[in-house]
Amino acid sequence: MAIERTFSIIKPNAVAKNVIGSIFKIIEESGLKIVATKKIQMTKAQAEGFYAVHSERPFFGTLCDFMCSGPCVVSVLEGENAIAKYREIMGATNPADAAEGTIRKLYADDIEANAVHGSDAPETAAVEISYFFNALELVG
Ligand code: YYY
Ligand code: MG
Numbered sequence: 001m002a003i004e005r006t007f008s009i010i011k012p013n014a015v016a017k018n019v020i021g022s023i024f025k026i027i028e029e030s031g032l033k034i035v036a037t038k039k040i041q042m043t044k045a046q047a048e049g050f051y052a053v054h055s056e057r058p059f060f061g062t063l064c065d066f067m068c069s070g071p072c073v074v075s076v077l078e079g080e081n082a083i084a085k086y087r088e089i090m091g092a093t094n095p096a097d098a099a100e101g102t103i104r105k106l107y108a109d110d111i112e113a114n115a116v117h118g119s120d121a122p123e124t125a126a127v128e129i130s131y132f133f134n135a136l137e138l139v140g
Pocket of ligand 2: 118120
């Protein structure tokens with residue numbers, strides 16, 4: 001299996017719960033390494049750009065409002081099979097369907113305020129990483 005990088009957001013509802021460290025602990029215990037991380041607050045335009053793929057979906061407006069409603073923690077994670085591994089420890093998009101012990105089962109409030117984002121493929125991971133980080137910030 002290849003060493004990959006993936007992109008993570010700890011969303012505003014989870015940051016507000018003061019569980020950044022708890023989520024980082026789950027990430028690190030899964031074997032993934034935090035290559036870069038920072039706390040940011042997105043503008044509406046940044047949130048709309050990040051979720052542009054969903055712009056035609058009915059939830060797009062409230063999702064973007066939520067994503068810029070408070071600070072987020074954006075991170076780059078690295079490890080074997082990092083994209084699929086992070087999706088696995090995140091749990092299902094709808095926390096009602098998320099497995100026990102997953103980040104979303106533990107910290108999501110609902111399908112929108114679902115605690116974390118993780119890239120879904122190598123191509124989207126590359127685009128999402130470069131949306132928030134420049135090469136000098138990725139120290140490995
Ligand atoms: O990749 P993932 O975050 O698990 O789900 P997506 O289908 O890519 O949707 C992105 C984001 O949109 C999701 O994390 C919450 C929100 N959303 C929503 O509010 N309502 C839905 N029915 C589906 C998704
Ligand atoms: Mg997605």
